[in-house]
Amino acid sequence: MEHIISVLVENKPRVLARVASLFARRGYNIESLAVGPTQNPEISRITLVVTGNEHILEQITKQLYKLIEVIKVGDFTNTSFVDRELALIKVNAPSNLRGEIAQTAEIFRARIVDVDESSLIVEVTGTPDKIDALEQLLRKYGIIEMTRTGRIALARGSQSLS
């Protein structure tokens, strides 16, 4: 089962390496990973999407807590949360098809952020399903390259992890 785990860590060098190394050596699977600063400059937030059963998840949480620089670990499973992912998709866009592509993007509330004579870049934000769907639709034009961020998430309501 897929779990989104949010990890608050001290903003120090090599802390991401510690987390990644832990997953590698204990044989846990990471579907995606996103890391960035929080409102507190001393604390960063790592959002991990992992798969595993309850036992593995419990071990992942406990092993993460053993890392000295890990402050808090939260599992969003069984809670109400908002999660988002961002993708940039560069597609072939000859002038005769541009309108069609723009319309498709519009439906997904995606934006066109770069244009040249034969291609454009679409920026889309949302759940992984939504991004998958747009990607699928853009395939027929020929995707030149694309990149997706890892998923990030926050719990709904006024509660916070810290």
Added chain:
Amino acid sequence: MKGAQVLVELLKREGVEVIFGYPGGAVLDIYDVLFDTPEIRHILVRHEQGAAHAADGYARTTGKVGVCMATSGPGATNLVTGLANAYMDSVPIVAITGQVFTHLIGKDSFQEADTTGITMPITKHNFLVTNPEDLPYVIREAFYIASSGRPGPVVVDLPRDVQQKMIELVYPEKVKIPGYRPTYRGHVKQITLAAGAIQEAKRPLLYVGGGVIASGASEALFELATKADIPVTHTLMGKGAFPESHPLSLGMLGMHGTYWANKAVMRCDLLIAVGARFDDRVTGKLDTFAPNARIIHIDIDPAEIGKNVKPHIPIVGDARMVLSELVKKVEATAHPEWREEIERWRREYRPPYRESAKLLPQYAIEQIYEKTKHLDTIVVTDVGQHQMWAAQRYPREKPRTWASSGGLGTMGYGLPASIGAQVGNPQKTVILISGDGSIFMKIQELVTAVNYCLPIKIFVMNNSFLGMVRQWQGCLYKGRYSCTRLMNPDLATVVQAFGAVGMTVTRKEDLDCAIDRALEVTDRPVLVDCQIEEEENVLPFVPPGKSLDEMILS
């Protein structure tokens, strides 16, 4: 004050009395300060791995943090095995390594290695100090992390410029680590539940590991076991946690555990694991381990609880504190039927003991025990058959009198660890039981023992084989002894060249005399080469992946 001076001042404040180390280019500034620091004794080893194992042996037998030091690059990488060993057995060590100048880091500079990267998975934590002002805080935190909670090794990597920079000497009174707050006190409700389970149990069994020794829980354990009449079996790491001469002691459990301890595990209705981690060498086939038992698991490391076995009553906390609370809640009781059942197993099986004119290892270790049991001893072992024979036949009564590489199973641990043990316990008799495979892995440290006049008594169970591997080849690979025959030089001659006393025993009747002579030497190490029966096996033997009641007994 120079960074290196600040470091040494802080080491003094942490109570460091001895450093095991090896100098080199990237630690020159520190060694220059040590030159003027008589308060800290430096033991010069002959290989950095020896420094880490010596710090480990020192820490295990004194309860203090062991400190080792090495230069950058190869110095630091040579520490790796010692750190991994200490990590697996939760031994508090602070390792100080030199690093190239900060502006040279990442440039593949001479003797540069990514020490923090390399040691990340085998240390409790590590630091690379790039801002000299951080140094005092890092040192304080390193000692705090190494010795608190579940202990473990910590590496502090110090670039040369950090050692040279002039900084202010501060002593941080408090450490502030937001993500590190070990739980010491067990949950009252869980302890009450555990007390209830003990009260209800008909066949309770205590299964105790290194955590009991690390937390100083032996007294509390003794109280609980005797008050509630609970037999005790220990792991290799837990040897000495409970007096083995006591009728409640069943000895070691697991792959080479006693017949009655393994039987008791399979039959008990309550297993109380204290500071032990259900290692595969202990449990054998996990699915059939303690099949009839409810399980209480007491451990300071929450990640150990539920890792291998899901306990019915988990208690996160310090073994000493939890057991002390538990004792208060348990009423005095007796289990005569259970005790009798165990006594029947004791009578049912004695480990086979062939009458032989040749020197048998079991006999040799029993004789060493007989002749040294009146002394205040510390027993150190290497890894292999001799280690198991020693664990089975050299009983220990007190904690911190036994040092053996458990989790990592590091051949070569014994000699440097016994140096650390002897340096930390100059009044005690340090006995190293080793094998002909293990002793040659770190034989150069005999120079260290000679240099510092350490009267370590070394007994090598020499069967001209990599004995444990040979045993497995015999039992599991149809006796195809691939590459396990060792062609050894004459050990006694070798060690005499080092300046140690060397003796050879080939006949059973010469052993006592050799032990007596070894005990008389007080100014240098002694090695007794015990040339034992070549193809003796360690028994009982639970083959890997088998259940504890599938012991090979003869």
